[in-house]
Amino acid sequence: MSDQWQDYPVQEHTVHGTVRVLPELYSPQLDNARSILVYLPSGYEPGEDRYPVLYMHDGQNLFDAYTSFAGEWHVDETLLRLETEGIKAIVVGIPNGGSERVNEYSPFRDPRHGGGKGDRYLDFLADTLKPRIDADFRTLPGRDHTGLMGSSMGGLISLYGYFYRPETFGFAGAMSPAFWFAQRAIFPYTLRQRYIPGRIYLDAGTAEIPRRFGRILPKHVGQPVCADAQRMLAILSRLGFEARRELNYVEGIGAAHNETAWSQRLPNALRFLLGPLRDGYSTYD
Numbered sequence: 001m002s003d004q005w006q007d008y009p010v011q012e013h014t015v016h017g018t019v020r021v022l023p024e025l026y027s028p029q030l031d032n033a034r035s036i037l038v039y040l041p042s043g044y045e046p047g048e049d050r051y052p053v054l055y056m057h058d059g060q061n062l063f064d065a066y067t068s069f070a071g072e073w074h075v076d077e078t079l080l081r082l083e084t085e086g087i088k089a090i091v092v093g094i095p096n097g098g099s100e101r102v103n104e105y106s107p108f109r110d111p112r113h114g115g116g117k118g119d120r121y122l123d124f125l126a127d128t129l130k131p132r133i134d135a136d137f138r139t140l141p142g143r144d145h146t147g148l149m150g151s152s153m154g155g156l157i158s159l160y161g162y163f164y165r166p167e168t169f170g171f172a173g174a175m176s177p178a179f180w181f182a183q184r185a186i187f188p189y190t191l192r193q194r195y196i197p198g199r200i201y202l203d204a205g206t207a208e209i210p211r212r213f214g215r216i217l218p219k220h221v222g223q224p225v226c227a228d229a230q231r232m233l234a235i236l237s238r239l240g241f242e243a244r245r246e247l248n249y250v251e252g253i254g255a256a257h258n259e260t261a262w263s264q265r266l267p268n269a270l271r272f273l274l275g276p277l278r279d280g281y282s283t284y285d
Contacts, residue, residue: 012066027124029120030097030117034097036059039092042083052089053146055146068259079091082271106153106156144171149173155174158173159174187231195240201250203249206255
């Protein structure tokens with residue numbers, strides 16, 4: 001491992017297990033830099049095993065309540081518990097670009113909200129970050145063992161990335177995805193794609209009514225997030241993804257659009273994406 005990786009600071013933080021930090025990795029695709037977080041499964045050192053890798057957006061919200069926007073996902077605690085089921089993985093947390101978050105998390109340009117840098121962001125992950133992770137850690141580098149995951153705009157870019165870079169990413173998790181963005185451009189885009197074997201996890205909360213976002217969302221949103229998720233489920237099924245083995249959809253009953261809801265659905269999402277079984281998980285949570 002490169003000596004540029006640092007231990008995560010332990011004082012006044014809520015991280016469990018081993019998280020390493022690479023300060024200010026430069027992206028030539030985006031012409032900016034950010035620190036990268038890497039969660040390592042227990043027993044990683046010493047050892048020789050290799051592990052699947054999950055690249056997760058909004059990295060500052062994954063492990064630490066002190067750096068999170070509105071509470072953390074508890075990814076570290078969740079993976080420690082899942083190790084008792086034989087599920088182990090490396091998680092790479094990519095903090096968002098602050099004011100550039102929306103621009104980087106959408107390949108589509110929205111006349112009101114921006115966007116349009118999604119391809120460059122995914123190229124950064126695939127062509128700059130992933131080679132560094134594969135060189136510095138014991139990964140399983142093939143597409144079947146490399147995935148994307150995020151929520152809201154992070155869910156949008158995760159699903160898009162599955163089709164945009166299929167040679168790199170073989171599974172994707174889209175939690176409460178912002179499919180409304182750019183007048184729902186993700187739907188015609190997905191309809192133009194071909195079936196690519198892999199695993200896609202999709203979810204939404206039944207209480208994710210856009211009232212909460214009334215001042216920032218365009219008028220045409222006007223329907224629950226789960227309605228858009230159900231529409232995408234139908235499109236993916238039409239493309240040929242087999243329900244409950246390659247494609248898993250979950251509705252969180254009464255769940256809102258926040259980190260608490262995503263952390264509650266995270267264990268089953270990771271079981272589906274990383275576990276040996278691809279079916280048997282409930283459609284409703």
